[in-house]
Amino acid sequence: MSSYQSPEEILLMIIVAFKHDQNTLEINDSIDRIRGQIKAEYARIRFVIIQPDVIEGRIDPNVQAYI
Numbered sequence: 001m002s003s004y005q006s007p008e009e010i011l012l013m014i015i016v017a018f019k020h021d022q023n024t025l026e027i028n029d030s031i032d033r034i035r036g037q038i039k040a041e042y043a044r045i046r047f048v049i050i051q052p053d054v055i056e057g058r059i060d061p062n063v064q065a066y067i
Contacts, residue, residue: 011047012038020054027052 016034018027035048 008044009047010042010045011049012045013049013051015051015053017053 016031018030022030031050031052034050038045038048
């Protein structure tokens with residue numbers, strides 16, 4: 001979900017699913033990397049809120065995994 005705070009400022013909120021065997025440090029590092037890549041690619045996105053989730057069961061083939 002995204003929200004325009006002003007014409008030049010966007011707040012992005014996403015849920016990212018991580019593998020169940022990742023520890024907290026690995027998840028935090030991944031979140032920092034994801035946040036940095038988003039902000040580097042899209043200058044208007046000023047705030048990135050990432051809610052971690054866990055992958056359980058079969059992954060939908062339509063979902064792209066980058067982690």
